[in-house]
Amino acid sequence: MIFLTEYANMSNTIADILTSLEKAISTEIVSAKERADNAELALSSLRDGLVKLVGPIANDDQKAEVGKVEPTKSRSAKPSSSELIHYLDENWKSASELRETLGEAGIWPAEGTVYNWFRRLAIEHSTRIESTSKPERWRLITPMSEPRKRKRLPVSRKSQSTKSAAQTSRLITAVMKRPPSKNVINDNQFASDITPMIAGPGFELHQGDCLEVMRKLPSCSVDMVFTSPPYNLGSSSGGGLTTGRNSLWPNSALAKGYASYDDARDPEEYVEWQRNVLSECWRLLRDDGAIFYNHKPRVQKGVLQTPLDLNPDLPVRQIIIWNRNQGFNFNRSFFLPCHEWVVVFAKPAFRLRAGGCAAKDVWTFGPERHNPHPAPFPIELPRRAIENTNARVILDPFAGSGTTGLAALECGRQFVGIDLDAGYLETAAARINDNLTQQAA
Ligand SMILES: C[S@@+](CC[C@H](N)C(=O)[O-])C[C@H]1O[C@@H](n2cnc3c(N)ncnc32)[C@H](O)[C@@H]1O
Numbered sequence: 488m489i490f491l492t493e494y495a496n497m498s499n500t501i502a503d504i505l506t507s508l509e510k511a512i513s514t515e516i517v518s519a520k521e522r523a524d525n526a527e528l529a530l531s532s533l534r535d536g537l538v539k540l541v542g543p544i545a546n547d548d549q550k551a552e553v554g555k556v557e558p559t560k561s562r563s564a565k566p567s568s569s570e571l572i573h574y575l576d577e578n579w580k581s582a583s584e585l586r587e588t589l590g591e592a593g594i595w596p597a598e599g600t601v602y603n604w605f606r607r608l609a610i611e612h613s614t615r616i617e618s619t620s621k622p623e624r625w626r627l628i629t630p631m632s633e634p635r636k637r638k639r640l641p642v643s644r645k646s647q648s649t650k651s652a653a654q655t656s657r658l659i660t661a662v663m664k665r666p667p668s669k670n671v672i673n674d675n676q677f678a679s680d681i682t683p684m685i686a687g688p689g690f691e692l693h694q695g696d697c698l699e700v701m702r703k704l705p706s707c708s709v710d711m712v713f714t715s716p717p718y719n720l721g722s723s724s725g726g727g728l729t730t731g732r733n734s735l736w737p738n739s740a741l742a743k744g745y746a747s748y749d750d751a752r753d754p755e756e757y758v759e760w761q762r763n764v765l766s767e768c769w770r771l772l773r774d775d776g777a778i779f780y781n782h783k784p785r786v787q788k789g790v791l792q793t794p795l796d797l798n799p800d801l802p803v804r805q806i807i808i809w810n811r812n813q814g815f816n817f818n819r820s821f822f823l824p825c826h827e828w829v830v831v832f833a834k835p836a837f838r839l840r841a842g843g844c845a846a847k848d849v850w851t852f853g854p855e856r857h858n859p860h861p862a863p864f865p866i867e868l869p870r871r872a873i874e875n876t877n878a879r880v881i882l883d884p885f886a887g888s889g890t891t892g893l894a895a896l897e898c899g900r901q902f903v904g905i906d907l908d909a910g911y912l913e914t915a916a917a918r919i920n921d922n923l924t925q926q927a928a
Contacts (some may be wrong), residue, residue, distance in 0.1 A: 581625065595636055687916070707772065711880075715864055717744075719751070778831070783826070794830050808826050810852075863887055880900065
């Protein structure tokens, strides 16, 4: 009997040791993977920086000079992920093109093997590699590269859309003629006296300055505001995206501001503007509504500025951290900035839907990539907020490409969007149209 008890105790101890070992090893594996990913990202970023400095790499000698990883010479060995990544650049490459490049380095896998290597690589590094099917091709998304252009609806750089009036009116008619989606609240929860630029089942898009448009909307008419304003990045003391001659990131999509707005106000004027916008949003909110305000803290000349500086004395319910999980401001002066805030300003009766609090207050989504707008947020961000409340009408006064609208309609809610730029609103309408088509299919 004593022997059996001892045996049981011993096997429990062994099981405990094994569990602890297992935990320690898996923690080690996860952090090693993270370290490898970060090293790979930093190396690639360094390479991009050097390429920018010395110009395009024309041949292998120059590649070696700018720190390109030497390819594996063996015929049979599969190159490591970081080696494979360096066979990609910003141009689309097919498996046969990649096979030729690999061949130049003395590696001759079958074409199917090359497909498999790059397919897997694209899955493993989805934030770094873009892929297309039919024909299957891959390319690198570098922090400096432009987001993929949508052929169908180019965003204008002028305030007027580059699309012809006929094209725009065809799009508007297509959207307006749609029957209400079964998903969207059918009885109109929102009624304004002003005519939108584009409207369809469950949504209105207004073109103009958001303060001017909002002032024409009735008080207590929306349940939620979800928005991300321009960040005033053109007015920066460094560490941001300054415009013009001082530009740190001249090729960044936002280096020249937005299509109809330069994003470079005098800092005090910017604070005043945002306080006015938030006050106006507050007036439009019903008594159980909330504003979800996406912005980010910044340090300017040693002084921390936070989105709370823009608060016109509204009650703050909480701050949600959006962990973008990546950034591009690689700098030895500070750890890579990777997060933004979503400040929730809520009226006293605002409540989440039952069980909504389980969504927690740190939301991890990578940035949006496939959008012609220069500063879109990913759809997951507004969707996480909307799906966890019972809000029926959602307003975005800085609607851009209409991401909040897509999320609202997907969740069966109504949407009112405002933007200064007509071209962005056309993109928004096209995205909504595509989305409704998919929902109907
Ligand atoms: C950060 S972007 C919003 C992007 C949007 N969340 C998306 O996912 O596409 C800010 C937007 O504010 C718009 N904007 C700038 N000034 C404005 C104003 N006074 N009134 C309305 N919109 C304005 C810009 O045109 C830009 O599209």
